Amino acid sequence: MELLRTENLTKNYDLGDHVVHALRDVSFSIDAGEFIAIMGPSGSGKSTMMNLLGGLDKPTSGGFWLDGVDVSELDSDALAEIRNRKIGFVFQSFNLLARTSALDNVQLPLLYGPTHRRDRKQMAEKVLTDVGLADRMDHHPSQLSGGQQQRVAIARALVNQPALILADEPTGAVDTTTGIEIMNIFQRLNRDGMTVVVVTHEPEIAQFANRIIRFRDGRLTEIESVAKPANAAAMLAELEAA
Numbered sequence: 001m002e003l004l005r006t007e008n009l010t011k012n013y014d015l016g017d018h019v020v021h022a023l024r025d026v027s028f029s030i031d032a033g034e035f036i037a038i039m040g041p042s043g044s045g046k047s048t049m050m051n052l053l054g055g056l057d058k059p060t061s062g063g064f065w066l067d068g069v070d071v072s073e074l075d076s077d078a079l080a081e082i083r084n085r086k087i088g089f090v091f092q093s094f095n096l097l098a099r100t101s102a103l104d105n106v107q108l109p110l111l112y113g114p115t116h117r118r119d120r121k122q123m124a125e126k127v128l129t130d131v132g133l134a135d136r137m138d139h140h141p142s143q144l145s146g147g148q149q150q151r152v153a154i155a156r157a158l159v160n161q162p163a164l165i166l167a168d169e170p171t172g173a174v175d176t177t178t179g180i181e182i183m184n185i186f187q188r189l190n191r192d193g194m195t196v197v198v199v200t201h202e203p204e205i206a207q208f209a210n211r212i213i214r215f216r217d218g219r220l221t222e223i224e225s226v227a228k229p230a231n232a233a234a235m236l237a238e239l240e241a242a
Contacts, residue, residue: 003163003195004053005029009062009072011048022048024218025062032163035190035229036197037206040215047168049215050199054087054166055079067163084112088157092169094149096141096156102128103137106156113160127155131185147178154185165189167198171205177239183208184232208232 011023023045030036040046051057052064055071058079064072066086074082083089096105106124115123128137131151141149150170157165167186171179187208190196198209206212207230214222 001032002029003032003034003067005063005065006052007063009049009052009064010060011045011052011057012060021218023052023059026215026220027062028213028220028223030195030197032195033190033193034195035187035208035210036195037209037212038197038199038215039201039203039206039212041201043217044215045218046199046201046215048218050166050168050197053164053197054089055083084109084160086163088160088162088165090150090153090157090165090167090170092172094141094146094153094173096149096152098141101138101140102133102144102152102155105141105152106159109156109160123159124155127158128152130158131155145178146174147181150174150178150182151185154182158189163195165194165196167196169200170198171200171202176204177236179205180232180235180239184236187229187232 007027009023009026013020013022026049038046038049048057052059059072062072063070066082069082071079071082103121103124106128107120110120110123125137128134131154133148133151133155136144136148144152165186171182174182183205186196186198198205200206207226210226210229212224212226213220214224
């Protein structure tokens with residue numbers, strides 16, 4: 001079943017004396033339960049695409065449908081509601097509150113909804129346990145490694161049970177082994193039915209996806225099906241055995 005679709009999506013930035021064409025007539029669709037990597041060099045348009053898919057920006061022209069709703073036509077309040085209910089974000093820089101525990105960081109998205117305080121705590125505890133941080137819930141970001149901070153960020157993205165996870169360079173601030181651990185979490189979530197879209201410039205990260213959507217100079221240049229995605233769990237087991 002189709003989860004999102006773009007049609008002739010275009011984004012231009014007016015910089016006074018000239019216009020930057022960040023995206024040019026981009027059309028593609030993603031089904032529920034897919035694991036997608038969006039790839040491209042710096043300036044290719046992949047981050048602009050991420051911002052549009054996440055409702056963080058609006059297109060200059062074209063349409064974008066998420067779960068049957070034309071997101072490109074929504075006002076700012078409706079966009080904020082869609083982001084909170086339907087989308088979980090994971091960023092390269094983690095974006096955690098420094099003086100706040102892992103548990104409270106994960107509860108933040110729930111503060112904007114009707115969830116009772118007791119339920120918020122239980123929901124946050126569950127997703128932190130799911131990402132392997134049951135014994136780190138009371139720790140502040142400064143007390144956690146980079147990989148653990150990214151796990152907190154993933155838990156925060158999951159706590160609202162979104163339809164879609166958008167991860168922008170989620171392994172860019174961690175070492176190679178930790179990056180594989182993070183991709184293992186994403187693959188496990190995907191096996192459980194979560195739709196995952198990872199924006200990356202690293203071929204080593206894109207190999208974990210089922211499809212790769214490539215951008216260059218603001219245009220979609222190729223959609224590649226990955227016959228046999230890399231198995232992050234198996235790679236971790238090999239590293240532990242070495």
